[in-house]
Structure formats: C-alpha cells, structure tokens
Amino acid sequence: MRTLPPMPDLRAYLAYLEGQGDLLRIPEPVDCRLQMTAVAMRALGAGGPALRFDAPVLADGSRAQVPVVANLFGTPGRVAAGLGIARDKVGDLGAFLAALRAPAPVEGMADALSRWPMLRAALAARPRVVRRAPVQQVVDEAPDLTRLPVQTCWPGDAGPLITWPVVLTRPNGTEAEDTARYNAGVYRAQVIGENRVILRWLAHRGGAGHHRSWGDAPMPVALVLGADPALLLGAALPLPETVSELTFSGALRGQRTELVPARTVPMLVPASAEMVLEGWVHPGDTAPEGPFGDHTGYYNAAEPFPVMTVTAMTHRDDPLYLSTATGRPPDEPSVIGEVFNDLALPVMRQQIPELVDLWLPPAACSYRIAVVSIAKRYPGQARRVMTALWGMLAQFSYTKMIVVTDADVDVRNWDDIAWVLATRYDPGRDTVILKDTPMDYLDFASPHEGLAGKIGLDATTKIGPETTRDWGTVMAQSPEAEAFAERLLEGRL
Structure with missing residues (x-):
C-alpha cells in the first residue's frame, strides 16, 4: 500500500521532507525552556514545515550538542507521509489494514494471488534481530540526562519533559525475544535527575498493565528517542491490546523492524533509532509527576507515577533529539488524530x-x-x-x-x-x-x-x-432547476 519509499529511520524521513521543501533548519540559538515550544506551536498553527533547531540552549545557558527536531507531524500531509502514502490515500490504507486484521476467506487462486501485498505486509510485521546497530555506536552507562535538550514547554510546567518517547515494555513471564508481547506507548517522561525519569502511564494503557504484572520484581524498560515514523505513528495508534505496536509498525513501514539487544536490560530495542534510554522501574519507586500543560489546554495536577532509573543511554555518533509539545488544539497530537480518524474508519465499519x-x-x-x-x-x-x-x-x-x-x-x-x-x-x-x-x-x-x-x-x-408524529420531508430543489440556475449564472458570480 505504500506509495512512498520505505523510511527505515528518522533521518530518511527528514531527508524526504527536506527534498519536499518541508523542513526548516534554524541556526539561531533557541532556549529549550519556553522559546522552542513557542516557535514550534507558531509553525504548526501556520501549517508550516518541520523544524530542526541546530543550536538548542540548555537551562544553564550552554548550548546542547544534540540538535532538536520538532513539529514533525504538524500537518496531515506529513502524517500521511510518515505512513508512506499521500493524504488522499489514508482511507485506502485503512481498508488495507482492516483486511489485514480480519481477512475474508480466500476464493480461488486468483483471489489468493491478489492478496500477495497483504501477505507481504504480514511478513514485514515480523521483527528481525541484528547484532550491531547505529543506535549503539555510543554506549554511556553513566548518562547525564540534564545535558539533553529536553524542553520545558509551558510556564507552569514542573520541569523538563521528554514528550516523544516510544516506551517499550513487556509483561512479566516473557523473554526479551517475545516481541509480539511488547507494548510501545507514547508516555511523557519527566526528567528529575541525571539518571531518573518519571513515566506517566495511565492505568488503562499497556505500559501500566505490564507494570502491574511485574508485582514486586524490577521491570525492564526502554525509552526510544527518535524512532522511525512508522514506529512513532504505530505507537500512537489506538490498536487493540492484543496487537504489538512494535511488530505492527513493520506493516506500516513496508520493511521488517530491525531490533538489537539492549546493553543493560533484557529488552530488544529498535536498531535504527537515534537514542535509547535503558533502565529499570523498581517496586515502590514513585515520584510526583507534574503539573504539566496538557492536550486539554489546562495544566494537570501533580500525581505519583513510577520512576525509571536509567542504566545506560545508547545513541548514534551524531544523534538527533525528537520533541513535541501538547496544548489546546491545534497541536501535534490533534493533527495526528485527524489522520488517524480516517485511518480507523474501515476497522470501525468491520464492527x-x-x-x-x-x-x-x-x-x-x-x-x-x-x-x-x-x-x-x-x-x-x-x-x-x-x-x-x-x-x-x-x-x-x-x-x-x-x-x-x-x-x-x-x-x-x-x-x-x-x-x-x-x-x-x-x-x-x-x-x-x-x-x-x-x-x-x-x-x-x-x-x-x-x-x-x-x-x-x-x-x-x-x-x-x-415517534407518534409524521416526520418532516427534507426540502431540496429539483435537479432541472438547479441545472438551469447554474447555466444562467455561469461566469456571473
């Protein structure tokens, strides 16, 4: 179903956007506190391009060594491109995914051959484990997260907030290789120290369900920063709980997801990501998260959530940091939701x-x-x-x-x-x-x-x-009269 070439990593997608004139590089210094959000939200509201901040400024006034990418999916066209298709083909992709989810019985050889794209997509959903990966070109087992260009988005926010992580978890009783049981969710993560972040996963989300399954045992977690567009959008889709976003992204990408064993936790992580934070959530280790500005347009209250202790940060030699901001719509989640609305319709019609x-x-x-x-x-x-x-x-x-x-x-x-x-x-x-x-x-x-x-x-x-009354008849002009009016007024209005 893809009409665009596969984009195996964030860089390939950014190169595509740049070729379309849809990426703006900003060389001027921009503060990660408030300024970056203001610029990105202004660009999104104007239907502007994706942004790359090449000189992010940290809280102490120094410049971060890692560029920031923002407003990645700030238009419906870029969301569709991230899915590998043109905007007007979203409904077709939705129908394809619906058929992939619940295929009709095969009727003869011709019908079987016509379904080869569906079979190929199903095969692409199966991850492949590799031994070496770009995301592990640098391995830092004593990371300082305060040196990352993490945004503080709104004046009332409690502090820096990682806003576009793909959080990978698996339930207790599974092995690292059981990728079909993985959950990939986009949960915001508050940085509260050099190696500690708070994971805000709500009780109904897959990550929280996995956390409950670990009970009194430490839980391995991986935060993927700067995933490829198929994994980013797959993690944001409201998929059934039995469907692994990690494997589903292969069908969206048109290529198998390449995974590599993490260095310090028993997890597999995307080989082509920009950065990965590895670590553990220990029983009873919580901290008050927030307040933060949210997609409702209001600040949410501070509440306790689990803390992840980061045991390693792996990344490319020259990583990019992907970020976003949420607030009263329009914001990036609402733009993504607009496209997902059309993508989900065929699945809804099945039921x-x-x-x-x-x-x-x-x-x-x-x-x-x-x-x-x-x-x-x-x-x-x-x-x-x-x-x-x-x-x-x-x-x-x-x-x-x-x-x-x-x-x-x-x-x-x-x-x-x-x-x-x-x-x-x-x-x-x-x-x-x-x-x-x-x-x-x-x-x-x-x-x-x-x-x-x-x-x-x-x-x-x-x-x-x-009803007990006669229902009204909707008024409509005759087609002949409408045609007459069109001919009479053509070129006059």
Missing part, C-alpha cells in the same frame, strides 16, 4: 457496518466528542451505535459525547450538525445519559477522578415506534 462516517473534532481534544452518520434501518439503531462505539476501543471510553446523524449529513460540517440537532433531536426523547463510566482523569470537569457521565444525542430521523 459497525452501518457506519457511514465518523468525525472526532480536533478542537474537542481529538476524542472527547464524536459525530457519527449511519445508514439507519430500524428503531433504536442510533443508541446501539453509541454503545458499540463506547465499548469498541479503550480510547472511546473517554468520549464523553456522541452525536448520531443520518447518512445525508456531513458530520465534518458544524452547520450540518447544528441543523440536525435543531430539527431531528428532542432533548427529552433522544438523549442517552450514562453515569459512573470510565473517564480520563485529566478531565477535571468530571465529578470524580477517572469516573464520569456520558451523553449520546440521537439526531437521526425517527421511524416506527420512535
């Missing part, structure tokens, strides 16, 4: 066949509100779709409002949404309220931390026992 379109408005923090159109056939169908969405993916358990409309509505158009809410929705009849359901604990609008209500609005045409 909800009547689904026509679904939009997660980026301004609503990417997933807090969903607007859905369906091909309605029977009474109560809108409510069934609501409950199916809330239970389909862990991410949707945080969607506090779902609006369901008919297929004739453009769910990505706020005017259409307002029109159907005003004409097809009755608050007393068409409202579904749920209480005491899971919620992002960062949502301080909820009455209880991690527990809140949800609302579903049925803005579909009511049929059968859903």
Whole structure:
C-alpha cells in the first residue's frame, strides 16, 4: 500500500521532507525552556514545515550538542507521509489494514494471488534481530540526562519533559525475544535527575498493565528517542491490546523492524533509532509527576507515577533529539488524530457496518466528542451505535459525547450538525445519559477522578415506534432547476 519509499529511520524521513521543501533548519540559538515550544506551536498553527533547531540552549545557558527536531507531524500531509502514502490515500490504507486484521476467506487462486501485498505486509510485521546497530555506536552507562535538550514547554510546567518517547515494555513471564508481547506507548517522561525519569502511564494503557504484572520484581524498560515514523505513528495508534505496536509498525513501514539487544536490560530495542534510554522501574519507586500543560489546554495536577532509573543511554555518533509539545488544539497530537480518524474508519465499519462516517473534532481534544452518520434501518439503531462505539476501543471510553446523524449529513460540517440537532433531536426523547463510566482523569470537569457521565444525542430521523408524529420531508430543489440556475449564472458570480 505504500506509495512512498520505505523510511527505515528518522533521518530518511527528514531527508524526504527536506527534498519536499518541508523542513526548516534554524541556526539561531533557541532556549529549550519556553522559546522552542513557542516557535514550534507558531509553525504548526501556520501549517508550516518541520523544524530542526541546530543550536538548542540548555537551562544553564550552554548550548546542547544534540540538535532538536520538532513539529514533525504538524500537518496531515506529513502524517500521511510518515505512513508512506499521500493524504488522499489514508482511507485506502485503512481498508488495507482492516483486511489485514480480519481477512475474508480466500476464493480461488486468483483471489489468493491478489492478496500477495497483504501477505507481504504480514511478513514485514515480523521483527528481525541484528547484532550491531547505529543506535549503539555510543554506549554511556553513566548518562547525564540534564545535558539533553529536553524542553520545558509551558510556564507552569514542573520541569523538563521528554514528550516523544516510544516506551517499550513487556509483561512479566516473557523473554526479551517475545516481541509480539511488547507494548510501545507514547508516555511523557519527566526528567528529575541525571539518571531518573518519571513515566506517566495511565492505568488503562499497556505500559501500566505490564507494570502491574511485574508485582514486586524490577521491570525492564526502554525509552526510544527518535524512532522511525512508522514506529512513532504505530505507537500512537489506538490498536487493540492484543496487537504489538512494535511488530505492527513493520506493516506500516513496508520493511521488517530491525531490533538489537539492549546493553543493560533484557529488552530488544529498535536498531535504527537515534537514542535509547535503558533502565529499570523498581517496586515502590514513585515520584510526583507534574503539573504539566496538557492536550486539554489546562495544566494537570501533580500525581505519583513510577520512576525509571536509567542504566545506560545508547545513541548514534551524531544523534538527533525528537520533541513535541501538547496544548489546546491545534497541536501535534490533534493533527495526528485527524489522520488517524480516517485511518480507523474501515476497522470501525468491520464492527459497525452501518457506519457511514465518523468525525472526532480536533478542537474537542481529538476524542472527547464524536459525530457519527449511519445508514439507519430500524428503531433504536442510533443508541446501539453509541454503545458499540463506547465499548469498541479503550480510547472511546473517554468520549464523553456522541452525536448520531443520518447518512445525508456531513458530520465534518458544524452547520450540518447544528441543523440536525435543531430539527431531528428532542432533548427529552433522544438523549442517552450514562453515569459512573470510565473517564480520563485529566478531565477535571468530571465529578470524580477517572469516573464520569456520558451523553449520546440521537439526531437521526425517527421511524416506527420512535415517534407518534409524521416526520418532516427534507426540502431540496429539483435537479432541472438547479441545472438551469447554474447555466444562467455561469461566469456571473
């Protein structure tokens, strides 16, 4: 499905962007505290290029020796390019991945041969272990993380925050070679010392589940800094818990993921990454994380999370540090979410066949509100779709409002949404309220931390026992009159 050449590492992707005129190098000194975030957010808001800061300034005023890459996925086009395709092919890739996830039975030799790209993608998902790797050109077993150009993004932040790590974990009882059991999650990591970082993984995320499995035993962890675009985006995708992002990225990349044994922990790590932090999370070792500015546009409160003690930092001879910043949309996660919305639609339709379109408005923090159109056939169908969405993916358990409309509505158009809410929705009849359901604990609008209500609005045409009145007929001009108007006014308006 890729229309772009494979990009085995971050450098290959940056070279592609530079060739497209979509990478800006900034030679001037830029402070890692606040200034870098301000520049990157300004560039993102303007639809500008990816950025490379060649003279990052550390907290003590000295210049870091490692350049910083930011705003990497600041436009939908760059997210699609990271997936290896053009923006208008995202839906096709989504359909391909849906078929890869749940293939239909093979019907004859011709059908089998037509599925060769699917088989090749499945084979590419199998990692390959190598003995030597660029990411281990330098091995530092006494690292000082304060010398890295880690951003402090917002004035109220507690300190420097690693914002784009791919955190690799595996459950207790597995071996380092069991890569199908690995979880790769993007969890922010607060630097609190030369070799200590706080890992903020929420209770429902894969990393936290693995942490619970280790109980009273130390847990090996690896933080990948500057992964290739397929692994970065694969780690950000809301995949089912049984799917390893590490292996899934091979299908996105079109090449097998090359892994190398870590030097100080029993883990395999991406061979082509820029940097890797290896270490252990010891039982009971926690520290207050935050406050930090978050994707909601507010600061979250400080709370205890596990601490990772870093036992080694490995990196290339001339590494790059990849960073981002989150805040009120638009930010990089909301741009990525916009593309993932289209990528996930075919998978959603596998479980909800009547689904026509679904939009997660980026301004609503990417997933807090969903607007859905369906091909309605029977009474109560809108409510069934609501409950199916809330239970389909862990991410949707945080969607506090779902609006369901008919297929004739453009769910990505706020005017259409307002029109159907005003004409097809009755608050007393068409409202579904749920209480005491899971919620992002960062949502301080909820009455209880991690527990809140949800609302579903049925803005579909009511049929059968859903109404006792004749339903209105939507007005539309005749095609002949519309054609006449177009001919009459052509070139005049």
